[in-house]
Amino acid sequence: MPHEKLRQAIKVAKENVQAEKGGPFGACLVTLNACYVAANHVVPNIDVTSHAEVNAFRAFIKNQGYSLLDPDDKPVLFSSCECCPMCMAMAITIGIAEIVYASTREDAESIGFDDNLQYKLLKEKPISKLTFSSEAIEVLNQNKADFLLLDDAHNLIVSENSAQIEDLGLISVSGVRKACKNLKSLSMPKGSYIITKKIPHPMGLIAADWAKILRNENDNNLNIICATKEYEKAYLKNKKGDFITIDNAELIYDIFAGDKKNTVEIHRTQNQQIIEDALNTFSLFAQKIKNNKAIPY
Numbered sequence: 001m002p003h004e005k006l007r008q009a010i011k012v013a014k015e016n017v018q019a020e021k022g023g024p025f026g027a028c029l030v031t032l033n034a035c036y037v038a039a040n041h042v043v044p045n046i047d048v049t050s051h052a053e054v055n056a057f058r059a060f061i062k063n064q065g066y067s068l069l070d071p072d073d074k075p076v077l078f079s080s081c082e083c084c085p086m087c088m089a090m091a092i093t094i095g096i097a098e099i100v101y102a103s104t105r106e107d108a109e110s111i112g113f114d115d116n117l118q119y120k121l122l123k124e125k126p127i128s129k130l131t132f133s134s135e136a137i138e139v140l141n142q143n144k145a146d147f148l149l150l151d152d153a154h155n156l157i158v159s160e161n162s163a164q165i166e167d168l169g170l171i172s173v174s175g176v177r178k179a180c181k182n183l184k185s186l187s188m189p190k191g192s193y194i195i196t197k198k199i200p201h202p203m204g205l206i207a208a209d210w211a212k213i214l215r216n217e218n219d220n221n222l223n224i225i226c227a228t229k230e231y232e233k234a235y236l237k238n239k240k241g242d243f244i245t246i247d248n249a250e251l252i253y254d255i256f257a258g259d260k261k262n263t264v265e266i267h268r269t270q271n272q273q274i275i276e277d278a279l280n281t282f283s284l285f286a287q288k289i290k291n292n293k294a295i296p297y
Contacts, residue, residue, distance in 0.1 A: 024285035048210035071093035102278035112296025122256035136227035152191025172204020
């Protein structure tokens with residue numbers, strides 16, 4: 001089965017590139033009773049979170065009605081490429097037991113996707129680069145929000161509160177996603193910054209990086225101001241229909257830093273033909289970039 005599911009992920013990735021509907025990535029989320037295949041649709045959806053893995057998971061939620069995977073269903077994620085940190089953080093949070101992939105993040109980097117820079121950012125413990133301010137809570141209260149995104153002139157781009165959290169149960173993800181929709185852009189204006197009640201979950205932090213919010217050219221700090229040193233919690237629905245709070249953000253930061261062992265079993269396929277097929281999809285996308293018919297986002 002692993003070979004079949006990986007081939008499905010690569011097939012949808014190749015079709016996605018040929019149709020010029022997004023990046024050269026596909027994913028297949030499999031449980032004992034379900035299978036959902038999806039491709040990367042970041043560019044057409046104007047949504048930095050619309051990676052293949054996230055889209056497969058969102059299809060699962062839409063059809064199965066819950067977002068916290070049951071370990072008894074042995075959920076496995078098959079991906080045409082090694083997960084970016086955003087998708088890896090999602091996999092850990094929702095309860096993926098195993099990830100099998102074909103091409104590597106170095107392969108992705110070779111055609112313009114900067115996952116390796118994000119892994120480096122997380123390895124360096126980004127929490128130390130956040131700004132903590134007690135005054136931030138006053139700004140949040142004035143806006144009746146738990147998450148604000150503003151441009152460099154302090155104009156409000158998005159205001160989000162806990163009641164507005166979407167399918168992934170994280171206000172940081174919902175806020176960044178909504179900002180892309182509001183501005184109809186994958187990149188936030190230069191100098192944009194976040195004010196948030198809690199330290200963003202790693203998935204939300206990397207979503208912000210995909211939206212070009214984090215990197216500050218003037219100093220080593222990230223463009224995030226936190227009101228408290230509490231970590232953001234995910235809010236997911238289990239198979240029984242109960243909402244469960246997942247408090248694993250600090251653990252995932254420690255996993256990326258190398259201080260804790262990953263809770264997900266991860267391995268690359270040893271099937272050379274499958275790896276070659278995945279790399280051929282990257283080559284096809286690189287040709288699209290050369291012909292100005294695709295961008296590496």
